[in-house]
Amino acid sequence: MTAVQPAPATGQQPAPGPQPGPQQGPPDRRRPTALLKRAPDAPPSGVARLLPRTVAAHLRTLTALAIVLLVALLAVTWAAIANAREGVRVIGHDAGPQVVATGDLYFQLTDMDAQLANALLIGGAAGGGREKALARYDDNRLKAGDALLKAAKLADERTEENTARDVLDALGRYERLAGQALLLDRQSDRASGPPSKEVIDLYRQATDLMKLDLLPKAYNLTLDNGTLVRHTYEDERSAVLSGRTWIIIIGLALVVTLAGFQLYLSRRFRRLLNIPLALATLGSLVLVAAGATMLSGQADHLRKAKEDGFDSILALARARAISNSASADETRFLLDPERADAYEQVYLSKSQTVLYMKAGNLTQYNQAVQNKISWEPGRAPFLGFLGTEANRPTESGEQRAELVNALNKVLRDYRKVQANDRRMRDLVHNGQRDQAVAARSAAAADFAEYDRSLQELIGIHQKEFDEAVKDGDDGTSGWYAVLPAAGVVIALLVLAGVRPRLAEYRWSR
Template sequence: MRLPGLRRLRPATTPGRLRRSAAASLAAVGLLFAAAAVGTAHAREGFAVIGHGAGAKVAASGDLYYALSDMDAQTANMLLVWQRSEEDADRAQRAYDARRDDAGRAVVQAAQLAEGDRAEERNVREVVRGLVAYQRLVTEARVLAEQDDDPDPPEEAVELYREATDLMRLELLPKAYNLTLDSGATVRATYEDKRASVLLWAGLTGGAGLLAVAALLWTHHEAAARFRRILNPAVAAAVVGALVLTAAAAGMLVLQAERMRQAKEEGLDPLLALSRVRAVCTGMNGDQSRFLLDREGADTYEQVYLQNARSLLYVEGDDLGDYYDGVDRAVGEYPKGDGMLGILGREAGELAEQGRSGEVDEVLRAYRAFTRADWELRRTAAEEGPGDAVEVRVGEVQSAYEEFDAAVVELKDTHGRNYEEAVRAGDRGLTGWDRGLPAAALALAVLVVVGIYPRLAEYR
């Protein structure tokens, strides 16, 4: 029994069958083209956000936070050493000026990048306004400190500084930090969406490609065997071409998805975490100076220091004493031992899981040295008074801090390079496809037409 539908599917005449197979081939090639084009567009959009737009914002606002936080730390240092050592005062002054310039540059960049997002624009504007007010307070405090010969800055100067540091820590820094987080959120959402799309369309490209190869083989059968020939060169070339195009396009899309993952997970994520580590530690370094400078708020600054330290590397315990011991133990046991918490702790944990604990060893050791120097600072302040502690602050503590910061920057730069390389590779991997893809699809179509045209002509 024959179904009527089946009859229509199998046209009786040879040219009819040939035309149908060729039409199917052309449609399948069209689908291959469409799937690859959509996939490429998703990859391009993904890299535009992760590699350029929001990714750049993450880096720029991270720099802004660091510059602001260190500016405030340097202000405290400056006031602390102003009448004690001309050399230290000069150094603090130079560091402050350098950070102020960095902050100025970073805030301009952040403003440019925030353009178009109203909440972010407003955030940046408020940072600019606050920065002006902050600098005015610092200048006033400095003038007061200069007029006084006592090694400890006058109470009025400390009060002005307290006002300035509150402005910085309660208003400016949170806004700068939230800018980074918001850009990071955009990167995450784009990454998840685009990477899934690119992989999906890579699969569809493969499917459409196989369909095109099958249709082309069918066309070849109709154009060669039915005409008692072994080979139809044009259609055979189209079969090979379709195979190559499918493999290249699907392969390229899978590779782009992988580069996107590298750019985010091995580049931007750790980069973001390490800029946070750096920023938090500058804040801790500032808290050490504030602890000595503002004796009235010393308890609070010590508590804030502990809180920041815990957010950086968390270990169990009640007070600072427990914290020093805990860090000593955790760093000693790393990469074994319980998983560490806190921004640096989680980062170290992830690297250990990937068998790359060596990369963070230096940073952890430098952090342990920094906490040991902090112990010495607080011991000296308690036993020998704040005057002697200032010496420890500008000596031992400062060099331990600088070593830690340098180690963090080095690791951060490694990830920065990973990120840039992945983004560059991603951009490079997409060049040429804009024109190459339609040209290749068109060439396949031309080959099909060229292959069947003479055969159809035989029937005219």
């Protein structure tokens, strides 16, 4: 028998089929769309945040880069020009002329002592030789005073001023001793023969003061300013050459930037050529080329002023002064027999300083000098000041020929001077002192010719020095006005080339 299910309490029959569960709403069709929506881009981080991401930003960045490089180019060029001008000022107008002035002072002092010795050696002999020597002594004294005043005016440091003051004081003491020796010699009314012992003692004091006090201090003035010239030349010329290198590097970077800017604009805005930018690029290229060329010229002017002019002038002025001092030692050799051996050895030392030839004594030296010396510029077989001059490189053929001819004349005259010295000493060694004194007087003309030859050679280098300094002054003339003007023009051209493109970009948006 089958069991019967009871009816629901409500009295209603349930619907056949499965019973519905809890009531559910219509499906949400927006949910899948929301799930598929693209997430926003993450903000850039690190270096990427600094990079321009829009066309306008690109334009502004390239413009700023070009302006910065332009300012750097102008600043480096300005500094290099300042270095060049400072080098020319010190070498050509300040320390350089001061060195030449003190070199002249050194010569005048040595010639004063030489003429004092000549006046005492000649005495009251007929012919007026003593009066001529004293006239030259007074002339040298005045020139030495002028050179000392010029050196003092050019002195720009306390030590130089003190040295110049010490030289002036020592010069006064020397003149007092020289005056006493001359007065005592005149009172002796000596017509021939050596001066009295009292006169010799006074002269020894005077010449020792000259050699041990005056000349070293005068040379210190030359040495101090010569060192300043050398350091200035090395520092400023190196700075000029470094500035030229940086001008080329920064200038090429600027030109490349402007060229890249031109290419970017042509691709982005479909324009074949941006004329203002093209002119700015051309102007930058011209400015770089002109600046580098100018600095190369300035470095060459500094080199010529220092090496071809100043160095030779200083060396030859020293050779002239030492030659004159050596000539005075010949007179001292005759004037003071007790010190004759010492004066002979000093003469050899000074002669080898002027032109060095290997020799153990004065006789060997004279023989070596009298032998014909064959030499070529840059390969001289002798040293000393004249050897330095012979080995100095030269550039142009005309300049080289002029210098070689002038130096050959100096060497020929120097051989005559040494031959006269040998003749005079042979007479002394043979007991013929009066003939030696006469030979010494006769040899004065040959020494004067040798001195003129040295002055002519110095004059050639002085001309080179003056020309190099003038070219250095003219080489930077006007550049302090050209640089800012060129910078403004190039900057305006860059802005004129960019401004329309920025406006076009804003309009297209």
